[in-house]
Amino acid sequence: MRESYAVSAGTRAGLGELTVGVEEEFILADAVTRAPAFAADAVAVAAGRLVGSRYVVPELAQAQVETISGVCSDARQLHTEVTRLRQGVAVAAREAGCLLIPCGTAPLGDPGPPPVLDKPRSHVITARFGTLLDQLCANACHVHVGVPDREEAVQVVNHLRPWTPLLLSLTTNSPFCGGRDTGHASWRAMLWGRWPTSAPPPYLRSVAHYEQVVAALVDSGAAVDPAMLYWPVRPSRHVPTVEIRVADVLPRTEDTVAYALLVRALVATALSEIRRGKPAPPVEETVLRAETWRAARDGMSGRALSVPLPGSPRTVPVWQLATALVVRVQGHLRAAGDFDTVRRWLLRLQRQGTGAARQRAVYRRAERVEDVVDALAVPTHEDAGHDPQDRACDTAQPT
Helix, strand or coil: CCCCCCCCCCECCCHHHECEEEEEEEEEEECCCCCECCCHHHHHHHHHHHHCHHHEEECCECCEEEEECCCECCHHHHHHHHHHHHHHHHHHHHHCCEEEECCCCCCCCCCCCCCECCCHHHHHHHHHHHHHHCCCCCCEEEEEEECCCHHHHHHHHHHHHHHHHHHHHHHCCECEECCEECCCCEHHHHHHCCCCCCCCCCCCCCHHHHHHHHHHHHHHCCCCCHHHCCCCEEECCCCCEEEEEEEECCCCHHHHHHHHHHHHHHHHHHHHHHHCCCCCCCCCHHHHHHHHHHHHHHCCCCEEECCCCCCCCCEEEHHHHHHHHHHHHHHHHHHHCCHHHHHHHHHHHHHHCCHHHHHHHHHHHHCCHHHHHHHHCCCCHHHCCCCHHHHHHHCCCCC
């Protein structure tokens, strides 16, 4: 999370009150063609006047904008913040002739080599990585959970890394790219996986070991700077948090909030285990990479390796892993008052499918990707009572 995330992030009384914040990245789509619209600068400036300039910024590609929440302590505060930011940016996008699309990729159009921000760092990245930037309208949801102690933050990474493929499965929301079904539930994860620093993190022995790894990646040229460490979970470089960055941007505010609360409970559980001296399971990086691909392909359908669970890895239904995760973190969910919110979200996923499944359900009606874009568009107050995202969910089938 960028520097605007308050430095006070951390724990306020105990594990049940870990602070949380989210970053959400969005596609800007032309309201007529639904193709990517390179209007990020104008939309960010206009949205900044509505929600505060530190809460919305352009991303590397000029068809993307990113919202940055403040520090939140509970579900109600987080819901209010995410709603406020989505509404403000959606209004600014409409004024610029665009739709604000919470989707991991651009469903229509070929963004090609995108115009990038006119900043020295952006130009260095472009010169070094070239065509890796092609089609890189890749939009994620990053969750920050306050962990002020750096040694504990590194150990939290170890405890969370086996769960990152499941977190991706739960949040897959990018089956379409360039007008076609990619055959994956999260094509964003596949695009993002091209970066040399996007692999699962190694098992970290200490903060010193973590810094050695970061320095080696920068020295190798694989990262321009430490901020280009694109692991699915990492200690933040700028604020006292652990950052979980494996998810696609989610379709609705309710999805984002429930997912962030689940992640916070997972961090709280990890901290409890760390303080009891329980080590994290040392899952091999190659196994995690394979499981991440399977999560990106299948979402919540099919089976997955039971790598987060005790015993030798075996294939189990993905929903069995989700149930095991809820059992693992339910004490912290209940202590924070978040259990029912997360439970309702998971039940909805079982009934209606992930964002990817719901997008495909919309497409099956008329085989028009334009309809998928319209169904995803964040509604403004003027759209009250006509939320296309509700219609996108009504006929989806579980996957």
